[in-house]
Amino acid sequence: MKEAKRLAEQHACQLKRVRRSRNWMISGEALQIQTFCQCINVRHPESLAFIVRKITPALQQHQDKLESPQQRLKRLLVEDPNMTLSELMELTQCSLVEARRARFDADDLQ
Incomplete structure (x- = not known):
């Protein structure tokens, strides 16, 4: 021990x-x-x-x-690409800027 x-x-x-x-x-x-x-x-x-x-x-x-806020945002956007920014903010308790950045990054991946 x-x-x-x-x-x-x-x-x-x-x-x-x-x-x-x-x-x-x-x-x-x-x-x-x-x-x-x-x-x-x-x-x-x-x-x-x-x-x-x-x-x-x-x-x-x-x-x-167990996942960082950025990873969680990315996972949520991959699971549901049509999720609104307000839904993202509500689910992850992130700011508008973080949600927009995650949306922009997810759009770049597609």
């Missing part, structure tokens, strides 16, 4: 025990936790696999936080 705690700190996450129990808690941004899991899979696939098995289902529940 010392190695896992060290890797978590390298990825700007915090892995610590919940009070005096045998349970552990990880805290951090969703993207950072995802990179932490990927790092564990690469460096210690067998010995720390139980951590990845516990974290992965929780990350899947928060899939919207």
Whole structure:
């Protein structure tokens, strides 16, 4: 677990025990936790696999936080090219400028 705690700190996450129990808690941004899991899979696939098995289902529940706002805008525009700017702004909580930039970039790809 010392190695896992060290890797978590390298990825700007915090892995610590919940009070005096045998349970552990990880805290951090969703993207950072995802990179932490990927790092564990690469460096210690067998010995720390139980951590990845516990974290992965929780990350899947928060899939919207695992992609950047630009990636999310791009994905939404690819799925529905006729989406209006106001719909984009409502779904992604982005500004008008960001929605317009994403629309312009999506039009360039087609």
